[in-house]
Amino acid sequence: MEITKPYVLFLGDAKDQLAAKTAAGVVDWRRDWCVGQIRLRGCKADVGLDDVTIADGAARGAKTLVIGVVNPGGTLPDHWIDEIVAGIEAGMDVASGLHMRLGDVPRIAEAAKAHRRKLFDVRHSTEHFSVGSGVKRPGKRVLTVGTDCSVGKKYAALALEAEMTARGLDAEFRATGQTGVLIAGRGVAIDAVVADFISGAAEWLTPAADPDHWDVVEGQGSLFHPSFAGVTLGLLHGSQPDAFVVCHEPTRTTMRNVPNPLPTVAEVIDATISAGRLTNPAIRCVGVSINTSALSEAEALAVLDKAMADYSLPASDPVRFGMGAIVDRLVAEFP
Amino acid sequence: MEITKPYVLFLGDAKDQLAAKTAAGVVDWRRDWCVGQIRLRGCKADVGLDDVTIADGAARGAKTLVIGVVNPGGTLPDHWIDEIVAGIEAGMDVASGLHMRLGDVPRIAEAAKAHRRKLFDVRHSTEHFSVGSGVKRPGKRVLTVGTDCSVGKKYAALALEAEMTARGLDAEFRATGQTGVLIAGRGVAIDAVVADFISGAAEWLTPAADPDHWDVVEGQGSLFHPSFAGVTLGLLHGSQPDAFVVCHEPTRTTMRNVPNPLPTVAEVIDATISAGRLTNPAIRCVGVSINTSALSEAEALAVLDKAMADYSLPASDPVRFGMGAIVDRLVAEFP
Incomplete structure (x- = not known):
């Protein structure tokens, strides 16, 4: 799993700066990968990037829309889903650290399929692992x-x-x-x-x-x-x-x-x-x-x-x- | 999750006694829960119960068909599926310790739904757990x-x-x-x-x-x-x-x-x-x-x-x- 760069960071309508701490972490350490932040009306967070729209982000070359905010209720509100679908339609993959899977939202799953975009639910590994071997490796x-x-x-x-x-x-x-x-x-x-x-x-x-x-x-x-x-x-x-x-x-x-x-x-x-x-x-x-x-x-x-x-x-x-x-x-x- | 007793133990065509060690363990410790064993042609295992058919098992009151054998290839062979479906049609739940989920086999899933029987994949917990609290409990x-x-x-x-x-x-x-x-x-x-x-x-x-x-x-x-x-x-x-x-x-x-x-x-x-x-x-x-x-x-x-x-x-x-x-x-x- 490799998330494609650069990112546009979605802050939604974060109720405070803490709600966007994932986005803040990305900016702290990988600012070069970020082309802008998307903030909806009422957003109280700001991670110091240019404010952009989905269209702006796409024009700046964003390959992945990163959900950099937590949603208090644990579900994705409809107005976030609109933006995520717009990102997919603009050619972006989507990456999320939320508990709920992006693909469990039918509109997002359908858009990703139709536009052949990837959904990264980083909390839910899809990799098949082996049990540990315990054998010492070089490096x-x-x-x-x-x-x-x-x-x-x-x-x-x-x-x-x-x-x-x-x-x-x-x-x-x-x-x-x-x-x-x-x-x-x-x-x-x-x-x-x-x-x-x-x-x-x-x-x-x-x-x-x-x-x-x-x-x-x-x-x-x-x-x-x-x-x-x-x-x-x-x-x-x-x-x-x-x-x-x-x-x-x-x-x-x-x-x-x-x-x-x-x-x-x-x-x-x-x-x-x-x-x-x-x-x-x-x-x-x-x-x-x-x-x-x-x-x-x-x-x-x-x-x-x-x-x-x-x-x-x-x-x-x-x-x-x-x-x-x-x-x-x-x-x-x-x- | 509580598996309903009594059991009938399915040994399939186990290639040796070791392949049926799950069934042997159940018999060692819970013989009273077992009404018989079902062995297909070529079965090399024997856990010392009466040999029965699905119909016999049902007549003896079996409530759950327990898959007490491992399948070498990791998949359920068709002739096992026939027996499992027959068990469901005879009114039994099915319990399995195999890696693959019973419900991932369409014929088994459909039969369980049609006959309102439960499928227990004991390797795959469906329980929702909380994180540990660390607090000392009585007992x-x-x-x-x-x-x-x-x-x-x-x-x-x-x-x-x-x-x-x-x-x-x-x-x-x-x-x-x-x-x-x-x-x-x-x-x-x-x-x-x-x-x-x-x-x-x-x-x-x-x-x-x-x-x-x-x-x-x-x-x-x-x-x-x-x-x-x-x-x-x-x-x-x-x-x-x-x-x-x-x-x-x-x-x-x-x-x-x-x-x-x-x-x-x-x-x-x-x-x-x-x-x-x-x-x-x-x-x-x-x-x-x-x-x-x-x-x-x-x-x-x-x-x-x-x-x-x-x-x-x-x-x-x-x-x-x-x-x-x-x-x-x-x-x-x-x-």
Whole structure:
């Protein structure tokens, strides 16, 4: 599955900026792929692209209409369907990270068939995976893991890729969630795979490569999250990382949507090494990525200093301070 | 999902006894639910029931035709479809543990619709699960875990249930694999659930219960199996066992279908406690179930003696020596 570029981003009538966070993520990391944003009357989001119509988007060469907004009710409102069908009629594929499948809407399915356009439901993988083999593959891999869900694992992986690429390393982001797949133009929403095939899907996503190639793998969940740890473990085993970065949000008191306390970064390092050794005995931690957005700069620096002292690892906030120190460590460990 | 009893077991033209192991498992544990076996010309399997036709089975009151045989090609041969349709026309539901869905065969789907019979594809759950909550529920749970796949976790759980029930304990087998679901008449093939919902499905399967009730949960895979550990971990977190039994096959040298060496029983105990504590801090091991079928009786006793000494736990082969010692420990630990 490869989503064709460039994109035009559909924001619909997003009720606030957060509702369009998928589109915002695409623009943050792949602005060059985006020819404009389509906003309907009442839209409260703006991701900073030119406002265009379907016709404008087509004229600017858009090949895929990306639904970059969540719909509160879980269904596609009729006025969105009109725009999506217009996009198809203008020659675009459509990509969506919504739970509902585009093809389950008869008008969209019919238009796609009539105009021979593709529908990408990135939450619903159509790939047929094998079960994981556990066999070590050539090429290098770095995985982001977390003390919790939603602590910046995708952002950390994209920031690592950007820093590594800027230094001339052969690095490629490997997406495992729906927003990541839209940003990368491909990948697999690993939490939507049938349980038997989690590690097999992760192996498929990070195939054998040149010895100097780095796959930078977007992590999911946490080994300590009671809802999703199975996904996290299968992804760890299948991606068999040489290196990992622990992501953390220091102001959170309980794990997302559950009452459990957060593990410490040290617990995550130990558990990741302990489990990850099964498919890569040399697995090691190369840094800590801390989301300090809720802290003042002085507080942030104090938290990072403490993490560096506690774990003898580089620690940074990728937004505030970049991934330079962590990539320094990665390069030093894997010369 | 509750499969209606009694069953008539369809063995088709099984090429050997192993091909009918699903039917054999049902007969081993639920002979009272079975009114007979249906064998076609050339069938090499025999699970020890009366040979019957569809008409005989219906006359004996069979409510469900259970496909108790695997088909080598992965598709349903036409002469099986004839029998399945005849069963539906005789008023039976149909239950299958095959990969392919019964309802994907047009003749079967049409017959089921016309006669208002149910089709149970036990590998394909139709239940809508929530994500796991991680919240502790009342009632007690014992889970079988393993050093590998196919080391007797289902058998151990069923033997535990039988021994506990014989002692008057309130114990119920909870099936997590396709054969187990046919044996129990309900349950969920946990490896067929979407990855996001593994622990949620396990929570659904082992709901809140009386404080003295025991769910005896069939384990899946192994925390040390690189293909399936994610399933194992999600099941562990969702079933939040108070107690677990480690299952082991002492003559195996590498894990099933992969090159990895087997972990030791001690490693499995440590990893299970370490991970299981997340949803049940009091989790503990109450015994070791060893499949000694490849050993002489003297060798078997030596292996069990060594395990008891090594781990300070009761160890038994449920087939050869029963689950008495392990249930003794369970009762002593949870008076």
